[in-house]
Amino acid sequence: MGIADELKTKRAEIGERIEAIRKEIAEMERQQAALDAVIAIYEPDYAASAPRNRRARRKANPNGTLAEVFNGIDRRSFVLRTLREAGRPITTSDCAVALAKEVGLPSDDARLGQIGNKVSQVLDQLAKANRVRRAGKVDGHRHLWEINQA
Known part of the structure; x- marks a missing residue:
């Protein structure tokens, strides 16, 4: 097996892993939505918080805008x-x-x-x-x- 074939195989493995993670995320989001629905039954005022951004943005200028x-x-x-x-x-x-x-x-x-x-x-x-x-x-x-x- 040549280097190119090994790289293609590795790429395919990574693609499969990405797809598995996407499915896992979708399942977790479904579970989270179900939990939000149950919590809302016990606490009608409960509002599910929006997901936070993954990374905080840095201020462009430290001395003010x-x-x-x-x-x-x-x-x-x-x-x-x-x-x-x-x-x-x-x-x-x-x-x-x-x-x-x-x-x-x-x-x-x-x-x-x-x-x-x-x-x-x-x-x-x-x-x-x-x-x-x-x-x-x-x-x-x-x-x-x-x-x-x-």
């Missing part, structure tokens, strides 16, 4: 104002740092990268609306942005 940062700020207007006040083309990062300063965040805040992502989305939306345009690149990959004068 971006919603807190952007609360009460019109990002589009802010980006346009920042570009006008700069008087020269600036990077997305420059815009993000300006936004962080505007809301009182320190320059080393852990959310600065996420703020940059949101600012980038706003710049792309404004570019589609012909409100801003790319004015070249810095370091060969970071875009410079400016108000579209057309």
